[in-house]
Structures are given as structure tokens and as C-alpha cells.
Amino acid sequence: MTSFPEDDRCPKVCTDIGAFKKADKSPEKALEEVKELEEQKPKEPEIVESHGPDETEPSSRPVMPTEEHLPNLKPGPDGKVDWTPLAKMTGTRPAVNKYSISRYSLSEWRKHNENVLDPEIITESNIVEYNAKTSMMQAFGNIDKQQSENFKRLRQKAKDIFRWKVEVERACKAITEEVEFLEIERQRLKGASRVLMLPESISKECLELRSNRFQPDLVSDLAEQELIKEMNLVSEVRSTLKNTLDKIEEQMAINKAAKHRIEYDWCDKAMAYNTESINLSLSTKSNTILFKPGSTRFGEYTAPLEYWEYFCRETVQNCEAARQKSADLRGSLNAILVNGGRKLRNQADRTDMALAETVAITQELSTKLEETLRDTLQRIADMELLISNLQDSVRKMDAAMKLAQTRLDNRNNWRPHGESVRDQPHLGLIEEVKKIHETVTSLLGQLKNAERVRQELLEKRIVLERDIASKRKTLNIDRDRCGMVRSHYPSASELAGY
Incomplete structure (x- = not known):
């Protein structure tokens, strides 16, 4: 017996003597109710429960200030277990010793016996036996009928597949010949397209070579325009051949797809016919x-019977349509290639x-540039000589400037008192310094212009x-590289595919 109703079960079992759950009532009020019950009942000798040698009476246990104390609970005068609300309130049941077992109530014991003696499983076994015998009697008749009907269906299906x-x-066979x-x-046509790769590569090579020219010559001249036209024409012819080839390859893909489908369908039908033949030969x-x-699950690509009939007709019709279109496409390619x-x-x-x-134009321009370069080099040499002369002239003016300034300084510092006058010599020296300064400034200007011109010439x-x-x-x-590349340009007959 391991399960009991919650109402008859102790909410908490405590094994420590004198330890109790906190009661809903205060200890003083509970003690007064117990005394009133004892006064109402006749006096009986107290039954002292025996405990182990190491255990002591609850009354001998000191009461701590923070503990709640209730009197020791014992069986009633008739020896029955006390199931009063007091036991539920304290959270304990009467003590159990080795001489008496009063752990569970009588209602719990009776409920356990009812569960053990329940006849439900016996009744269910009788029902299961009857249902099983009835099912076995019906099974074999239904299976034999189903097998006979399915044999007829399989035989008819084998005829349709054949x-x-x-x-x-x-x-x-017809689509294989057309392929x-x-x-x-x-x-x-692919051979003609391969020959067309040569003029296309020559034109690209010439354009790439001309793109390596230095920046002044990167112009869109007549030769580049003709090369671009040639590239466009090559692209146009290639596009025409490619479109024709695409149509043929597309039709080839259609033919091969139709051939693959028809072969796949033939393989499927051969396998299906063999499968139906094997199924017809099987028995229990x-x-x-x-x-x-x-095996009872439908396959991933299972379809209804109506679709199978439609698929069979459509496969044969599509194969014939593809063969006819391919025969019409095989037309005259010679005119396209020759043009x-x-x-x-x-x-x-x-x-x-x-x-x-x-x-020719570039050669003439290169000759003129070389002549101009020779003239420029001569002018650079002349300008450097002029700059040297101007620098010498400026250096010579420094001596004259020093002489005039020294004279002025001597007259300003060494003429005493009244001798320091603004006479004509002093004014002449000042005018000389001014003239020298103007001359040097003019020469420096000329030198700057000469250096500027020389830099521009450089x-x-x-x-x-x-x-x-x-x-x-x-x-x-x-002339050299493009001419050598274009010497390998194919002839008109080669471009026509011959």
C-alpha cells in the first residue's frame, strides 16, 4: 500500500520527540481545550509508551522560549487511534511503537483492498478474445476476394503497357536518326565560328596595341574608327552565326531531350511490363x-491513371513534333557564311x-618634331649664355655700389660739425647709388625673364x-606590330567556312 487519499494522510511526519508544527491555535488555547476534554471524560490510568533507552519523556524536555509546546498525544481509552481535528492541527499522528501498528486508518485499508480486487481487467480480456476470433474469420475471405480482383487488373494493365x-x-528510332x-x-557551323575567332582576335589585338600608345597619340583617328567598325562587323557576323548555332543547338537539345524522354519512357514501360509480368506470376x-x-505509401511521382494515358500520347506526339521541326531547321547555311x-x-x-x-601622317609629324627639337636645343644654349652674361653684369654692379655707399658713409661719419653739409658731391653720390640700384633692378628683371624663358624652353x-x-x-x-598581326588575316574563302 503506497497511495492513500490526501485527506487521510498526515501532512507532515516528524520523528523528533517534542517537535511540532506551528498550530493554527496558540499553545495556551489548545491546552485549555485539552483540559476541558479531560474533565468531561472519566479518569483513566495513564498509559505510558515505552521508548528506547536513550529517549526521554516529552515533559522532561526543556521548553525553549521560542518553541511551541503541546502535551503528548496518545491513543484513547479504548485503544483506538485519535483522528480528531487536533491531530490534523498538530500535523502528527499518534505514536507507533514496535508492539502496535496504527499508522493508517480503516478507510484507507478498505480502499486499498478494493483496488486490488477490481475485476475490470478480466472483463476486458473476454471482450478482446471475442473481437479477435471474429476478425480472423472475416480476414481470409476479404483477402481472397481482393487478390482475385487485383490479378485481373494487373493482367489488363500489362496489355496496355505492351x-x-x-x-x-x-x-x-525516328528521333535518333534526326539527331x-x-x-x-x-x-x-561550329567550324565556321572557329574560323571567325581569328579576325576577331586580330582586331582586338590591334586595338589593344594602339591603346598602349603614349597619351598625346591616344586619339580616335581613322584607323581606330575602322578597327572599331571591323570589331562591330565581326560581332555582327558572330552574332548571326551564334544565333543560327543557338537555334541548332537549341533544336539539338530539344531533339536530345525528346530522345531522352522517349528512351526513358521506353525503359520505364519495359521495366513496368516486366514488373507486371512478375507480379502476375506471384502467389501466396x-x-x-x-x-x-x-510499400503501401504512394511513390513521390505517383500520378492518376488519366495522367498516364495523357503522358503516353504526349510523349510520342512531342517526339514527332521535335523531329519535324529539326528537319525544317536544316536549311541553307552557305549564304550566311559567304556573305x-x-x-x-x-x-x-x-x-x-x-x-x-x-x-604616313605620324612619320611626317615625327620629322617635324625632331627639327623643332633641334631648334629648341639651340635656343636653350643661347639663353644659358645670356643668363651667364647678365649674372656677370650684376656682379660688376656690386663694386660700383660698394664704392658709392662707402664714400657716402665716410662723408656722413667723418665730417665734423659744420662741415657736414648737403653739397653737390654728396647729392651726386646719392644719385649715383640710385642709378646703380635702378640698373641692378633692371638687370635682375632681365635675368628673371631669361631664366623663365630658359625654363619654358626646357x-x-x-x-x-x-x-x-x-x-x-x-x-x-x-607599322610594325599591327602590320605583322594583320598579315595573318584570313581570306574570304576561309571566312566562308571552306
Whole structure:
């Protein structure tokens, strides 16, 4: 017996003698109620419960100021357990010793016996036995009927699958031949596209080479315009070939997809027909039948029967439509290739003429720049000589300035008293200093202008040298490198795919 109603169970069991739960009433009030009950009952000799040798009476235990004390609870005069509200109030039940067991109430004991003797499980076992026997009687009859019906359905399905399998085989053979024919045309067009890569790479190479020219020559001249036109024409022809090739490859993909679908459908139908044949040969006595967990679930791509009929017809019809469209697409590619090759060859001739004209102009300009550079170098030498002469003249003026200023200083410091007058010599010396200062200022101005002109000539020399180097690099690119690259330009027959 391990479970009892909450009402009959002690809320808290305490094993310490004299320890009690805090009561709802004060100890004084509880003591008065106990005394009143004792006065109403006849006097009986006190029954002293035996305790261990080490245990003492609750009354002998000192009462602490903070503890609550209640008298020792004992069984009543008739030996029955006291289940009064006092026991519930104190949170304890009467003491249990080794001679008497009065732990549980009579109502708890009776409830435990009722639970043990409950006949519910016996009744349930009788019901289960009846239901099981009835189910076994019905099961075998239903299963035999289902097996017979499903055998007829499987046989009819096998006939339908075989009929569609023959149709699919015929369509598969036709689309396979069409794929081979279209592949021949596709390889021819791809060969023409590969030849077109050469003029495209030549034009790109020329444009990239010309982009390496120095900054003064990075101009959009006639040669660059013709190269851009050539690139655009190459792009246009390539776009035309690519569109045609895309159509062929798209049709090839459609043909292969149709071929793949029809072959896949034929494989599915062959496997399905073999599966149905195996299923028709199986019975309950076959040695190969096994438990297959999860076999009752529908497959991931399971579809209704109406869709299967529609899918079979659609697969064959799509395959035939793709074959017919592919046959119509195989048309004349020769005209496209010949026209594109002729256009490219004519544009290449115009580009070569523009490059030759640009080379001639650059060569003439480079000659003029070299002549101008020689003149500039001569003027720089002359200007440096002039600057040297001006600097010498300024240095010579320093001696004259020192002489005039020394004379003035001597006259100002060494003429005593009344001799220090503003006479004509003194005024002449002052005028001399002024003239020398004006002359030096003018010479310094001329020197500054000469240095400025020399610096400008030096800058012009740098610009000329840079331009000459730029023109030489441009000539190297246009005449040598571009000319060598363009010498490998394919002919019109090669561009036409021959």
C-alpha cells in the first residue's frame, strides 16, 4: 500500500520527540481545550509508551522560549487511534511503537483492498478474445476476394503497357536518326565560328596595341574608327552565326531531350511490363515474397491513371513534333557564311588603308618634331649664355655700389660739425647709388625673364622629346606590330567556312 487519499494522510511526519508544527491555535488555547476534554471524560490510568533507552519523556524536555509546546498525544481509552481535528492541527499522528501498528486508518485499508480486487481487467480480456476470433474469420475471405480482383487488373494493365511500348520504340528510332543528321550540320557551323575567332582576335589585338600608345597619340583617328567598325562587323557576323548555332543547338537539345524522354519512357514501360509480368506470376505460395515496410505509401511521382494515358500520347506526339521541326531547321547555311566572309574581307581592306595613312601622317609629324627639337636645343644654349652674361653684369654692379655707399658713409661719419653739409658731391653720390640700384633692378628683371624663358624652353624640350618618343612608339605599333598581326588575316574563302 503506497497511495492513500490526501485527506487521510498526515501532512507532515516528524520523528523528533517534542517537535511540532506551528498550530493554527496558540499553545495556551489548545491546552485549555485539552483540559476541558479531560474533565468531561472519566479518569483513566495513564498509559505510558515505552521508548528506547536513550529517549526521554516529552515533559522532561526543556521548553525553549521560542518553541511551541503541546502535551503528548496518545491513543484513547479504548485503544483506538485519535483522528480528531487536533491531530490534523498538530500535523502528527499518534505514536507507533514496535508492539502496535496504527499508522493508517480503516478507510484507507478498505480502499486499498478494493483496488486490488477490481475485476475490470478480466472483463476486458473476454471482450478482446471475442473481437479477435471474429476478425480472423472475416480476414481470409476479404483477402481472397481482393487478390482475385487485383490479378485481373494487373493482367489488363500489362496489355496496355505492351501496346504503348511498341509505339514508343518506333518514335525512338525516328528521333535518333534526326539527331545524327542535325549533328552534322552543327559541326559545320561550329567550324565556321572557329574560323571567325581569328579576325576577331586580330582586331582586338590591334586595338589593344594602339591603346598602349603614349597619351598625346591616344586619339580616335581613322584607323581606330575602322578597327572599331571591323570589331562591330565581326560581332555582327558572330552574332548571326551564334544565333543560327543557338537555334541548332537549341533544336539539338530539344531533339536530345525528346530522345531522352522517349528512351526513358521506353525503359520505364519495359521495366513496368516486366514488373507486371512478375507480379502476375506471384502467389501466396511463392518463395520470393517478403515483408516490405513502407510499400503501401504512394511513390513521390505517383500520378492518376488519366495522367498516364495523357503522358503516353504526349510523349510520342512531342517526339514527332521535335523531329519535324529539326528537319525544317536544316536549311541553307552557305549564304550566311559567304556573305559574312565577304563583308569581313572588305572591311579588313579598308582598315589596312586607314592604318597606312595613319602611319604616313605620324612619320611626317615625327620629322617635324625632331627639327623643332633641334631648334629648341639651340635656343636653350643661347639663353644659358645670356643668363651667364647678365649674372656677370650684376656682379660688376656690386663694386660700383660698394664704392658709392662707402664714400657716402665716410662723408656722413667723418665730417665734423659744420662741415657736414648737403653739397653737390654728396647729392651726386646719392644719385649715383640710385642709378646703380635702378640698373641692378633692371638687370635682375632681365635675368628673371631669361631664366623663365630658359625654363619654358626646357619644358618644351621635354614635351618635344616625349612627343617624339610617342610618335616613334605609335609608328612601331601601327607599322610594325599591327602590320605583322594583320598579315595573318584570313581570306574570304576561309571566312566562308571552306
